[in-house]
Amino acid sequence: MLHFTPTKMIAILVAVLFGVLLASPNLFSQSTLDALPSWMPKNQVSLGLDLQGGVHLQVKVQQSDIAEERLENLESDVRSLMRDRTQGPLGYSGIRAVGNKVTLRLLKPEDATAAKERLATLLTPVVPTGTLLGGLGIVEVEQTELSVGVLEFTLTEEGIEERLRSAVSQSIEVIRRRVDELGTTEPIIQRQGVDRIIVQVPGFDDPERLKEVIGTTAKLGFHEVSDTMSAADALANRPPVGFKVIPTSDEESGEANVLIEKAPKIPGEGLVDAQPGFDQRTNEPIVTFRFDNKNSQRFCKYSSANVGKRFAIVLDDTSISAPVIRDAICGGSGQISGSFTAQSANDLAVLMRAGALPAEITFVEERTVGPGLGLDSINAGKTASMVAGVLVVVFMLLAYGTLGIIANIALAANIIIIGLLSVIGATLTLPGIAGIVLTMGMAVDANVLIYERIREERRSGRSLVQAIDTGFRQALGTILDANITTLIAAFILFYLGSGPIKGFAVTLAIGIVTSVFTAFTLTRLLVTLWLRYLRPKELPKRFIKLVPAGTQLAFMIYRKLSFPLSAVLLVGSLVMFVAVNLNYGIDFRGGTLIEYKSKSAVADLGDIRGRLSDLNLGDVQVQEFGAPDEVLIRIESQGGGDNSEQSALAKVRDVMDDDHTFRRQEVVGPTVSGELAQAGTIAVIASLLAIMVYIWFRFEWQFALGAVAATLHDVILTIGMFAVLQLEFSLSSIAAILTIVGYSLNDTVVVYDRIRENLRKYKKKPIRELLDMSINDTLSRTVLTSVTTLLALLALYFLGGEVLRGFTFAMIFGVLIGTYSSIFIAAPVLILFKLRPGAMDRSDPSPYSGQEAQEVK
Numbered sequence: 001m002l003h004f005t006p007t008k009m010i011a012i013l014v015a016v017l018f019g020v021l022l023a024s025p026n027l028f029s030q031s032t033l034d035a036l037p038s039w040m041p042k043n044q045v046s047l048g049l050d051l052q053g054g055v056h057l058q059v060k061v062q063q064s065d066i067a068e069e070r071l072e073n074l075e076s077d078v079r080s081l082m083r084d085r086t087q088g089p090l091g092y093s094g095i096r097a098v099g100n101k102v103t104l105r106l107l108k109p110e111d112a113t114a115a116k117e118r119l120a121t122l123l124t125p126v127v128p129t130g131t132l133l134g135g136l137g138i139v140e141v142e143q144t145e146l147s148v149g150v151l152e153f154t155l156t157e158e159g160i161e162e163r164l165r166s167a168v169s170q171s172i173e174v175i176r177r178r179v180d181e182l183g184t185t186e187p188i189i190q191r192q193g194v195d196r197i198i199v200q201v202p203g204f205d206d207p208e209r210l211k212e213v214i215g216t217t218a219k220l221g222f223h224e225v226s227d228t229m230s231a232a233d234a235l236a237n238r239p240p241v242g243f244k245v246i247p248t249s250d251e252e253s254g255e256a257n258v259l260i261e262k263a264p265k266i267p268g269e270g271l272v273d274a275q276p277g278f279d280q281r282t283n284e285p286i287v288t289f290r291f292d293n294k295n296s297q298r299f300c301k302y303s304s305a306n307v308g309k310r311f312a313i314v315l316d317d318t319s320i321s322a323p324v325i326r327d328a329i330c331g332g333s334g335q336i337s338g339s340f341t342a343q344s345a346n347d348l349a350v351l352m353r354a355g356a357l358p359a360e361i362t363f364v365e366e367r368t369v370g371p372g373l374g375l376d377s378i379n380a381g382k383t384a385s386m387v388a389g390v391l392v393v394v395f396m397l398l399a400y401g402t403l404g405i406i407a408n409i410a411l412a413a414n415i416i417i418i419g420l421l422s423v424i425g426a427t428l429t430l431p432g433i434a435g436i437v438l439t440m441g442m443a444v445d446a447n448v449l450i451y452e453r454i455r456e457e458r459r460s461g462r463s464l465v466q467a468i469d470t471g472f473r474q475a476l477g478t479i480l481d482a483n484i485t486t487l488i489a490a491f492i493l494f495y496l497g498s499g500p501i502k503g504f505a506v507t508l509a510i511g512i513v514t515s516v517f518t519a520f521t522l523t524r525l526l527v528t529l530w531l532r533y534l535r536p537k538e539l540p541k542r543f544i545k546l547v548p549a550g551t552q553l554a555f556m557i558y559r560k561l562s563f564p565l566s567a568v569l570l571v572g573s574l575v576m577f578v579a580v581n582l583n584y585g586i587d588f589r590g591g592t593l594i595e596y597k598s599k600s601a602v603a604d605l606g607d608i609r610g611r612l613s614d615l616n617l618g619d620v621q622v623q624e625f626g627a628p629d630e631v632l633i634r635i636e637s638q639g640g641g642d643n644s645e646q647s648a649l650a651k652v653r654d655v656m657d658d659d660h661t662f663r664r665q666e667v668v669g670p671t672v673s674g675e676l677a678q679a680g681t682i683a684v685i686a687s688l689l690a691i692m693v694y695i696w697f698r699f700e701w702q703f704a705l706g707a708v709a710a711t712l713h714d715v716i717l718t719i720g721m722f723a724v725l726q727l728e729f730s731l732s733s734i735a736a737i738l739t740i741v742g743y744s745l746n747d748t749v750v751v752y753d754r755i756r757e758n759l760r761k762y763k764k765k766p767i768r769e770l771l772d773m774s775i776n777d778t779l780s781r782t783v784l785t786s787v788t789t790l791l792a793l794l795a796l797y798f799l800g801g802e803v804l805r806g807f808t809f810a811m812i813f814g815v816l817i818g819t820y821s822s823i824f825i826a827a828p829v830l831i832l833f834k835l836r837p838g839a840m841d842r843s844d845p846s847p848y849s850g851q852e853a854q855e856v857k
Helices: 006-027 030-034 063-082 109-123 157-181 207-215 231-236 293-305 342-354 371-400 402-424 430-459 464-496 500-534 555-579 605-613 642-656 670-698 701-725 731-761 767-799 805-824
Strands: 054-061 092-098 101-106 141-147 150-155 188-192 196-202 220-224 243-247 257-261 271-278 285-291 311-315 318-321 333-337 361-369 591-598 620-625 627-635 660-668
Touching: 006 402, 006 500, 054 157, 054 207, 063 092, 063 101, 063 109, 063 150, 063 157, 101 109, 109 141, 109 150, 157 188, 157 196, 157 207, 157 342, 196 207, 207 342, 207 361, 207 642, 220 257, 231 243, 231 257, 243 318, 257 311, 271 342, 285 293, 285 342, 318 333, 361 642, 371 402, 371 430, 371 767, 402 430, 402 500, 430 464, 430 500, 430 731, 430 767, 464 500, 464 670, 464 731, 500 731, 555 701, 555 767, 555 805, 591 642, 605 620, 605 627, 605 642, 627 642, 642 660, 670 701, 670 731, 701 731, 701 805, 731 767, 731 805, 767 805
Parallel strands: none
Antiparallel strands: 054 196, 054 361, 092 101, 101 150, 141 150, 188 196, 220 311, 243 257, 271 285, 285 333, 311 318, 361 660, 591 627, 591 660, 620 627
16 A cells, blocks of 8 residues: 555646646636636636625526417417418308417318318427427427317427427527626526526626516517507407507607507517617607618518508517608618616617517526625635634644644645636535535545554554554545545535535535545655655654543443433424424525615614515514624515515615615525425435445445434434524525535444444454444544534634524534434444344455454453
């Protein structure tokens, strides 16, 4: 284990230096990077919205709109084909569209065959989006004959789903064009699931304007206004076939509604340009537009034939203007006037240039962080990371002396994490910083395992070189087993989580991999060089010793206390969960959260409550958040669908923005909150099952059940802690619980690995004595790892900012409970599962032979 060829040595050092090189661009400004040679790495870690400020939106494309529009088109197509003069009209008594069906009643039943042949074009399969031509296609419309002379056309579910997929793809492109027009830098716009789109705009601090620009459907059309019936008569009676009544926003016209033809004479897709401007006569804001050649000719022809008639410029079923055609309009351009401001005219021009959304979208989730809070988060994260690093470095020096210096060099080499995040283009969020700080505490675990095993082998009489060689060899399996369990939890968190929680999972997973690499390659190489060149005679002296050598505590006796104590705590936690329940955050129950900073020295909470109580928003909570001038406002879910949450947010912003500085806001509709709750539960269950299977595979069934029992113990007590203290339970809490699962299993697997080793080595020792021996053998490592992790978490708790305080408190509680359960629950429970000496005989052969494999009395 201690032999390194020059090639292998160089490869390890080059890999570490390359990782440091990849991370180095994060230390320089962009202008400095631009001046560097082209071969130098220049990728930097992208900061999440919670660190640099910006807007995160999740929008849902409404499938109902798509189905409704497709049904209208189907009805129109049936009517047009039946009236086709080139083939000869076919008489019908009625065409009716209801639900997802269009029913056609023929005047003459004998025309049924001709009608079927004529309408057969409606049944042609369509090629799915993203596939090559020539496939079987998807049937959008099915035809049935209900009775003689009555045909029914039904929209299929597959056809609607295909239209939805196509609409989402089209919406992504339209939204991207609209956001790009706002001049933002590096927006992220991507599909999520079947009908969702994620929009992230870093550095943008006006969420209301962004939502207005994104959320407006912007279906523009030029429609003929009816001159045979007024809008009032149409409302009182019934509009003519092919016409509809829509409202008007043109206040100068004196009309509330206009009656227009449903089908536009000129569709909005015919525009090639739109620009804001000012009317030369009135100096009022207007929008000028220009048609392409084809539609310019169409508009010229239409206007020439309809001089003296009115036409309406319609945007999203609202008439902006309905002027009278005075002369033929053949220039291919025109202007839209109305009650515009300079900004609204500019936004309308942006919408017209970007094109219309294919369907209405709904905002189901919104998270906005102001630039001030983002800067505060960065500073808090840097401070917490630096303090955590210093605490861990000092502690390792005190615990291991010269070997502690080597461990700290390996720990510093974990800057590779930043380099890998830069290469893969990952986004670093506030939970991501938490993952890095947590990794700093856990990164020393592998070194502690190795060093403690080396000391144990040295105490058993081996020479220094033999002890170091055996220590590395014996620690390898334990290191892999312990970290793979945490890695499993990180993977499941990544695939089942969303947004910032995925960022946490990515940093945690990369941190685990890099820490194992640096501990088992770089640390081993540095220890080998220390032996080769300094030729020490003994292991370095340690300045602190938390667990004396040769400790022989009878832990199994205490199971008579630990089992009843844990049973009482578990029952109490479940009772509190059922009786009191958790203080669910908006992630799980929906609603709105807004953070403000008062422009005065101290926020007047009473005044804020008074303002908000007049808005009739239901349960509104106002509390101080971190500092006297910082306020956190929580508003319950409005219960009127996803759009109602947006209305509540707008009302609060109206009464608060004048004398308070906006810092962040989160809006989660009932659709997303239900999905998040389900995903969180599935994540915990899936991680436990996956880890149980792994431990069963690596050990025996008793170990798998014992590990799950200890982990459930930790999870339930953590949930009970949330219920008792009424801490907010959010997505970050799910991340904390899953990390606790991984950490607890890390501890448990280290103990189990030693139990497995001793079962092979001491085949006749009573199981209680063997379990006591195994726990004592690993006790020093357990205590040292817990202390280093707690040092990092305490720095994060006190210095990481208010946003992460609940998360880190749960982690601190989890580390303490995990350490307790690995000693007093996971090992003693093996006795209940009837584990016996010799249980590992069916597994790998014992690595010991001769005298070492005999019973030691």
